[in-house]
Amino acid sequence: MPSDLDYTPTLLPLPAGQALRVHVAAGTVLHAATGEMVLAGPMQWLAGRCHMPQQRLRAGDTWIVPARGWLTVSAIRGGTLSVTVPPGWLARLRARLALPWHHARPAARPAPLRIPDPARQRR
Template identity: 65%
Template sequence: MKSDLNDISTVVPLAAGQCLRLRVAAGTVLRAGAGELEVTGPPQWLADTCHVPQRRLRAGDTWIVPARGWLVVSASRAGALSVTAPPGWLPRLKAWLALSWRRAGAARQPVSGQIPDPAPERL
């Protein structure tokens, strides 16, 4: 049985001309499922100059993000992008919190009830 805690992969369909901004951790795996995608970022400092690397991913190409930061993914042709977060305690904690929040849906509703009187009045 597959656990929700280990499934940190997301597939994002992109139409031609669509742009997506992502904040990713170092070690995140990007895979172009279809189409042609251009990945820009994350920004890096090189000798007092901000350099923003660009990479083109065609169907089936995979790239591992070397540093954390923001990426811009643009689709020149319609395609799909698979984003897999690196293993680690923080992504698992986020997945676990999201899972427990979804499961506790009905429990989040306030329940009205009478407050018991700890010292009833004697006559």
């Protein structure tokens, strides 16, 4: 699995009959470049019971993981799975710090205005 610092997809070759277990974050994009695979997970609790949703990916199919957790990828026909991890908090922080900071310029000092004193004019 790639770290949360890079956005490049990782290609995982899977021969027919091989299974792979990976921990994925919500928003991870899985793309079957070639072959056919069955994805099981991530585990969910429905009505007090454990449910393991299954998804079939054929060559060219893409699936976005709805929740973080463990996923089992089983290759029916040998192929390649592309895994792209969404940026984590560290990558977002680095991108934020790389932005140029524009500090507001201090406003020009206002010129002092003389307020006429009504007591002086009455003399």
